[in-house]
Amino acid sequence: MKRSQQNTNRFLLGLLLCCFHTIKAQNTTKDSITQLDEVVLIQDAIPKKATGITSSSKIAGQTFERFNPTDIPSAINQISGVYILSGAINTNRITIRGIGARTPYGTNKLRMYFNGIPVTNGTGSSTIEAYDFENLGAVEVIKGPKSTAYGSNLGGAILLDTKVSVQDKTQLINSFTMGSYNMLKDNLTFSHSEDGFNLSFSYNHLETDGFRQNSQFQRDGLLLNTQFRTGQKSSIVLLVNYIDYTAQIPSSINQTDFEEDPTRAASNWLAAQGYEANKYILTGLSHTYQFSEHLQNTTSVFYTYLDHYEPRPFNILDEFTNGFGIRSRFTGNWGKADFTFGGEFYKDEYDWGTFENLYEENDGNGSLQGTLLSNNMEFRRQFNLFGTLTYPITTQLSAQLGLNLNKTHYDFRDLFNQGESNASAIRDFDAILLPNLGLNYQLKNGKIYANISSGFSNPSLEETLTPDGIINPDIAQETGVNYELGTEWSLFNKRLSANITLYRMNVKNLLVAQRVGEDQYIGRNAGKTRHQGLELDVQYRGKISQAIRFSPYLSYTLNDHSFVDFVNEDNDYSGNPLTGVPKHRLSSGIDFRHKNGLQLNLTHQFVDEIPMTDANSISSDSFNVFHAKLGFRTAISSHVNLGLNAGINNIFDSNYAQSVLINAVGFGGAQPRYYYPGNGRNYFGGLQVNYVF
Template identity: 30%
Template sequence: MSLLLVGLLWLGVTPLMAQSQLWILDGNSGQPVSDVFVKGNGVIQTTDSTGKVVINASQKVRVYLSHVSYSPQYYFVAPQAVDTVYLSPKEVALTEVVVQGFEMERPLVEQSAAVAHLSGHELSRFKETSMVDAFNTVPGVRMEERAPNSYRISIRGSSLRSPFGVRNVKIYWNDIPYTAPDGTTALNLLDLSNISDVDIIKGPAGSMYGAGNGGVVRLNNDLSSFKNGIATAEYMVGAFGLSKYRLALQQPLKSGNIAASYVRQKSDGFREQSASEREVFQWSGSWDLQDDNHLNFNLLYTDLYYELPGALTAEQVAEDRTQARPGSEELNASIRQKALFAGVSYDYSLGQHWEATTSGYVNTSDFDDPFNTDYKKETQFGYGGRTSFSFNHKLGRHMHLEWVSGGEYQYSKTSADNFGNVGGEPDTLRFSDDLFVKQYFLFTQAELQFPKDFFLTIGLSQNHLNYDINRKADMATGNAYDRERNFDPVWVPRVALLKKIGASQALRAAVSYGFSPPTIDEVRTNEGSINLNLDAERGTNYEIGYRGTWWHERLNTDLTFFYFLLDETITTYTSPQGVTLFRNAGKTDQKGVEIAINYDVIRKPSDIINLVRLAHSYTGHFFKFKDYLQEEDDFSGNDLTGVAPITWVNTLAVESSLGIYLNVTHQFTDEIPLNDANTVYQDSYHLLSGRVGWRKAFSNQWNLEIFAGVDNVLDQEYSRGNDLNPYGQRYYQPAPGVNGYGGIKLAFTY
């Protein structure tokens, strides 16, 4: 009898002894994650409010962990184990999304500015060959790609100043100044894989970031999210000879991480003379040092080549949309650029209430540009850095002060030679310059948190800019000379007030001043003229907005109204030789509304279809010329060139516990005026695209993704970017019709 009792007791105790416990935590915040779907050992369970789940495991079992807001993963559970598992967040509500707006990390709902955040999940929902499609889902932002790898960005404004390249927008990469001191940005040197997420500040941000009325784009490449070694291989193919592959390695260290990646992307192009090829190598490191100090290092090398098909007239588009501008092929219109960028940033503590961040970079670039009108060669060297000191202290029981001050300095020297172009080769030298640019600014900002959740922000900067153009040779005049301009120092203030309503809603209002001086390419043109009389654009922006999260954090809303008065607007015109020139054009009156809404129709981790998310963005930019006279022409009251009055974007995301996902995007763009006289418009158009894929974790080491997609499903005839005020009526840069792509990603965790 005693043996029987012992046996029964043993059978009863064994299940208890075989119980294992898992605590599921957020990989970023370390907070418990409830309602995680745990499948394995023949049962389906969910974690409780503490992130805990109990699993009966008499032997080692594999469980599948999934949650609508986190990336799924497998985990091996041993008998009687007590383990902690960290999940990587996908997308979260406004109250949880932490962004760095005006140098202060805060939840998005507490940002007193029009700030938008693009997560890595949102960046990868499209073809992944460029940032264009993802950026265009953000209200108030328009990104164009007139030729493959030829980008321009417009934030709350016209693309008038961007015949090529990125102007009027300040860009940082991993907290390091990436925009050149003259205001231009070679965004095409980066691959999408060099970016983990993006923060976009819309409107003048000069009180903290210097010149640029459009705003600021912060490109981040976070290395802190992986805790194991990961080797990745990716391959993609698509229409028009597209191919792209990527090899990457991420290795955790005792006190940090290192990562290296190589990307090669190639395409024959949709049009004649539109082939492209880009190779990008990145090496990054991140180290945690003593006393809460942190060091980041990034090295980027890019070898870029892309052909320039040129713009067409309406008649040429009707005849053959794939043709290049006459002469482009014979003269090999193209760009070849090799560039090296190395930057470091250091975060360090200076005591109980003080912290500081210092970053610096050096870069070199070789640039060849045979074009229809000339052949340009440039060699550039530059360096710069930024430092800021922040003070964080509680003032009594109900007030809090956060104060940040610092400065930024940048310098570049460019040797620029312009030749004639004979058969795509440089011919006789026309003129040769050494171009020196120096810009620096000092800034300070204080944010006070008052009782009843009022936040007051006051910021101010003083900005300096100097151009020195040393013309060494000029074949037209036979003279050598030096031209210099010191722009008057500019004081740039900003004042903002925010009132939180509960934990998940806020109202905000802001007044900010902005300025944007001409770039060196606008002062010194390809036909040899130097226009140092070109003045900086200056303007004042008035803004009110609302952010809120509703319906158990399933509905997010963001609404902004702004009124921007811009003076000395810089516009383009084209000489009879086809050279783009610039001039100040009086004032513009810019009124706008921007709305972003996203909500989860279905969010049930335990169901097969565990997520259905809809998102909508609306941009209403009602911009007019004001007091714009050019000789005998009066364009006052006309629509601002290059701006679509209305843009509407709708997205659908569907995910399932089987690993299958679907992304669908619809974009409507209103008609766009293509000249100042408003006599030529690009017709409105609808773009529809979709991507479907399957993700599978075969163990706790192997992850596989297979995907395919279609762009421009409706086969719309449109331009992905137009030429504005061109000579010879060459307005249009036709984009591809319906086209597809597909690829595979394989990652091994060790």
């Protein structure tokens, strides 16, 4: 392992030096490709949503085009400091600067917005898989708790935006993709734009058998996004997103299965034919009013519904969530100062019950629902007030002050047990005030920025309850302070863009969900962690000839994260690297574009070994994965455009862990199941037809 690590470090250093040498040596010629914005990797037509001088990273169409249209994790993993561990299409855990790495399943400790509407539930859980990759126009990430207007969560915020309609055009676009594992995907979009009215309606379908046993996936979705002007100063936006998907669950596997045959599913999940079925709907209505040239307001009301059914080997979970809320934001200027202020209220009702799973008595036909084991309801509400003031101290120096006030309340109802065994309880967290101070100094070809901000994370459902389903009264909110210093440069007539950020975040009352059974966790505040690191984004845009453009790029992340104070029973893990976080990560590649419409994308990802236990007794192996995609676009007529593409993922057929389960426990003498294997070498090809009326 040590020799492998040394070779890895040499590879990283060599690749970094090679890329910088290549960038310096290239001929400098002006390029029309869009430029970086803040710590933006690639900017597209959709403007940045982060408030004022708040730094953020954004990827858009040019980045999305590099990958299979089912592979949103690879696209987002192009952003330094952000890493999606993907166990399957429906099993994604997003970590930002190490925050969220200890979450057993799914994503929490950040806040997610879809076209400005919050889509994170009452306990902070977000699901990126609820959105079709091909419907997205941009993904913007605010790293760390400096996102005052978007919740001040320790992990930050992810802002998803749909594609915008082409101005004054009516068009029909169909994208069809086929690939390995019987993968079939289709996205059909109708869009219309005219003066004061924009409409986009999409239908998408995805099905695949998956790389592993028991990993079939099928999804259908509808997306409606329409905007119309209601007056000279006002407009209304209606958003409806509906997703219906069923996904088999192969679950994690042990080291022997991972090394011998990574296509295997966990034996008990295979016997139970475990799966999840979801129906999800988001509806939102937003109104924007321009009071004057100095003041504007956007107010959104929204409703979400999730119906989830999941047979697992240990029980069957049947749940549904109703959520609704309102968000209102004022923006404007007062003299030299720019300001924003507003509020956000979200409330949901979470109903869930568990049943016996009698799959062992079902003659090999998989899961069979038995008697009721538990029946619960939880009412959750969260209220945020926020405000920022940005003031130009000089022509070059600007300062921004932000404040966020959060109040969270949980009301748990045990509908199954009666009398003394009833576990109903209320948990009302104290209001928490979170300040944020940012500075930005503008230079001729770049800028320097700094930030100090406070953030928090609410406990997840698992962390608020004991294994007996009782509210844990000792759980506190996780809090931290983030220090950040960064610089952004655009050189050689904007052909070379470089961003580098240093940060340190001190987190106390660390929330951990300790596994005590196959489906039992107990939440506790386990001490303090220190998150510090470096993030580097570099991109160069040049020409090989008048016909061929090329663009090498890399995003490098150094994570030096550790437990400062972490004692678990008799074990002292203080000083150990933080579980679930690779120390080094690198995304790199090169794009070639010919003026005749031909393009080639070569991409590479390196992920360092990941500690999988708090004692650091076992780690996943580091890995390199390479992808390639070839595309061609041409106009057949004045009304019809045609696009063709074909690609190879995991070119060298590496066996690697695309996600890991930390602190896994083996039950009944079985090996602990740490690994979610990544797909083997696989292929895809697609056809896109665009008809302009």
